[in-house]
Every structure is written in structure tokens, then in C-alpha cells.
Amino acid sequence: MRLFYHPAQMGHAPERELHNGDWVPFAESPDRLAQILAVCGGGEEARDHGMAPLEAVHDPDYLAFLRAAHDEWLAAGRQGDAIGYGFPIVRRRKLQFERIDAKLGAWSMDAATPIAAGTWDAAYWSAQAALSALDAIAAGDRHAFALCRPPGHHAGADYMGGYCFINNVAVAARAASAMGLGPVAILDVDYHHGNGTQDIFYEDGEVFFASIHADPVTDYPFYWGHADEQGEGSGEGTTLNLPLPRGTDWHGYQGALDQALEAIVGWGARLIVVSFGADTFEDDPISSFALQTKDFSRMARRIHATGLPALIVMEGGYAVSALGNNVAAFLGGFDV
Ligand code: SP5
Ligand code: ZN
Numbered sequence: 001m002r003l004f005y006h007p008a009q010m011g012h013a014p015e016r017e018l019h020n021g022d023w024v025p026f027a028e029s030p031d032r033l034a035q036i037l038a039v040c041g042g043g044e045e046a047r048d049h050g051m052a053p054l055e056a057v058h059d060p061d062y063l064a065f066l067r068a069a070h071d072e073w074l075a076a077g078r079q080g081d082a083i084g085y086g087f088p089i090v091r092r093r094k095l096q097f098e099r100i101d102a103k104l105g106a107w108s109m110d111a112a113t114p115i116a117a118g119t120w121d122a123a124y125w126s127a128q129a130a131l132s133a134l135d136a137i138a139a140g141d142r143h144a145f146a147l148c149r150p151p152g153h154h155a156g157a158d159y160m161g162g163y164c165f166i167n168n169v170a171v172a173a174r175a176a177s178a179m180g181l182g183p184v185a186i187l188d189v190d191y192h193h194g195n196g197t198q199d200i201f202y203e204d205g206e207v208f209f210a211s212i213h214a215d216p217v218t219d220y221p222f223y224w225g226h227a228d229e230q231g232e233g234s235g236e237g238t239t240l241n242l243p244l245p246r247g248t249d250w251h252g253y254q255g256a257l258d259q260a261l262e263a264i265v266g267w268g269a270r271l272i273v274v275s276f277g278a279d280t281f282e283d284d285p286i287s288s289f290a291l292q293t294k295d296f297s298r299m300a301r302r303i304h305a306t307g308l309p310a311l312i313v314m315e316g317g318y319a320v321s322a323l324g325n326n327v328a329a330f331l332g333g334f335d336v
């Protein structure tokens with residue numbers, strides 16, 4: 001299977017993040033990408049598709065903010081990573097913000113997603129990796145892997161959060177639809193609910209979104225991913241949330257996976273875009289499922305068994321020393 005990434009993705013390297021009231025080392029480190037490359041082989045450099053496919057998902061004003069944010073942070077006399085602290089949860093609207101602090105809060109859903117000097121370039125090229133892998137599918141490959149990092153599934157049309165800035169899967173899914181490769185279904189198997197992806201397609205019946213994740217009652221992102229969220233308007237019924245309890249192992253996971261895949265096939269998908277997070281792994285430092293490396297192969301084989309082409313997009317996974325093997329196990333499950 002072809003693998004796509006870009007060296008600029010290594011440039012996003014915040015030092016620390018806010019976690020349970022304290023500053024801790026940033027979990028979504030560049031080492032993650034290096035580990036995956038080391039185990040899976042060198043890969044191919046992503047091709048530049050420009051801004052248009054990003055603007056098909058995201059508010060151009062949000063993208064302009066992201067691009068300038070760290071420079072504005074430095075211009076304000078700050079050092080290190082840019083991070084907000086105030087969030088307009090009531091009557092959020094576009095005002096003429098002057099201070100970078102106002103902008104950071106206006107375009108974020110949390111205070112755990114720092115912006116460093118290389119963040120914009122890394123996020124831009126992460127999305128380009130997804131688009132480049134989509135090109136491989138468009139050219140006839142049955143499967144392709146986008147080694148995206150930073151990840152994307154928590155980012156909405158006009159907000160960042162959960163280590164995510166540009167929603168790589170949403171960019172690829174919308175581009176795939178526009179290329180006539182649809183109907184497109186997104187299967188999100190990251191440990192955390194893909195709230196940004198859900199939000200982007202919540203009222204869009206053209207893309208089906210199914211997510212298997214830790215129950216938001218106990219886990220981030222808390223406010224979304226509950227089973228009663230099923231889409232609205234023309235998207236009514238095209239969102240499927242399957243929350244599972246902490247401690248879930250393969251025995252508990254497989255039924256939800258089968259249910260999601262049945263829904264995707266029953267809906268009539270012709271392409272699956274997978275938000276693949278390896279943070280369901282038993283030794284993940286920030287997550288609490290109990291999947292083993294071999295379970296990622298089982299997961300992939302079930303997806304493969306639908307007979308649908310699959311574009312695999314990297315999301316989370318923070319057990320860095322095992323990450324390469326977990327990704328390799330997943331990708332290997334697509335080999336016939
Ligand atoms: C893409 C993805 O998996 N995002 C996960 C975002 C989770 N953020 C909330 C949890 C914060 C945990 N911080 C732990 C830091 C350990 N160094
Ligand atoms: Zn995650």
C-alpha cells in the first residue's frame with residue numbers, strides 16, 4: 001500500500017500541553033511520524049493541491065488565522081507556543097478581534113492545542129498528504145495510507161482542538177465526493193470521538209459518518225459522541241455514534257465495528273475513508289481501551305472484507321514505541 005507524507009509535518013513541535021491542571025510534555029510529538037516511517041518504510045512525498053480543497057471544508061478566515069497565529073503571538077511579545085484561555089461559548093460571532101488571545105479563543109474548542117512556529121506548514125502538508133493518498137485511490141488503488149500529523153478529526157470548519165487544526169479526513173472525503181468517488185463514508189476508529197468531522201457533516205447527507213470511541217461521559221471530547229447524535233436536516237440518520245466503555249478489548253470492540261460497517265455498506269457507500277487512531281491500544285498513555293497489536297490487523301481485515309476501497313488517514317496514537325508496529329499491523333490487514 002502506498003504511503004504519503006511530507007517532511008514539513010515534522011515541524012509542528014509544541015513543547016507542552018495543559019493536562020489535568022498542569023503542564024505536561026506534548027503527547028502528539030513529531031516522533032510519532034518518525035516511528036511510523038521507520039517501521040512502514042519511507043513513503044512518498046505529498047503533492048501540493050493548494051488551498052481550494054481546504055477551503056471546501058474550512059472557513060477561509062479560520063485558515064488565515066491559523067497561518068498567522070504564531071507570528072502574531074511573537075509580535076505580541078510572547079515566547080514559545082501560542083495557546084488561548086478564553087472561549088466564547090455564548091453567542092459566538094465574528095468580531096474584529098485585535099489581540100491574539102481573543103483570536104486563539106475564538107477559533108478553538110479547548111486549551112490543549114498549542115500552536116508552534118511550524119504548525120501551519122505541518123497542518124497544511126498533513127492535509128496535502130490526505131489528498132495525495134486520495135489521488136492514488138482515484139488512480140485505481142484499492143487502498144492508500146495518508147500519514148497525517150498533526151491529526152484532524154477534532155477540528156471543525158472554524159475551530160481547532162484535540163491536537164487538530166485542519167480536518168484531513170473531511171478534506172479528503174469532500175474532495176472524493178467532488179471527484180465522483182462517492183458516496184463516501186467515514187469510519188472513525190480513533191479512541192476519541194471525531195467531533196470535528198461529525199460537526200462538518202452533521203447536516204450533510206452526502207457523507208456518512210460512523211464513529212466507535214470511548215464513551216464521552218468518561219472521556220474527551222465530552223460534549224459530543226453520544227449515541228443520540230444521529231445527524232440533522234438532510235444529514236438525519238447519516239451520523240452513527242457507538243460509544244464503548246473504558247477497558248474495551250477486542251471482544252467488546254468487534255460487535256461495534258461490525259455494526260458500523262453494516263451501516264456503511266447498507267447506506268450504499270462506494271468509498272470508506274478511515275480515521276485511524278492507534279490510541280485504542282492497551283498501552284496508550286492517554287487512553288483506556290485494551291486492543292492489542294494483532295487486533296489492528298483484525299480490524300483492518302473486517303474493513304477490507306466489505307470489498308470497498310479504503311483511504312486510511314492517520315489520527316491519534318501516543319504509545320510511540322509501539323506506534324509503528326500498530327500502524328503496520330493495521331495496514332497489513334488490507335493485504336489480500
Ligand atoms: C487526535 C487525538 O487523539 N486527540 C486526542 C486529544 C486528547 N486531548 C485530551 C486529553 C489530554 C491528555 N493529555 C495527556 C498528555 C500526556 N503527556
Ligand atoms: Zn484520539
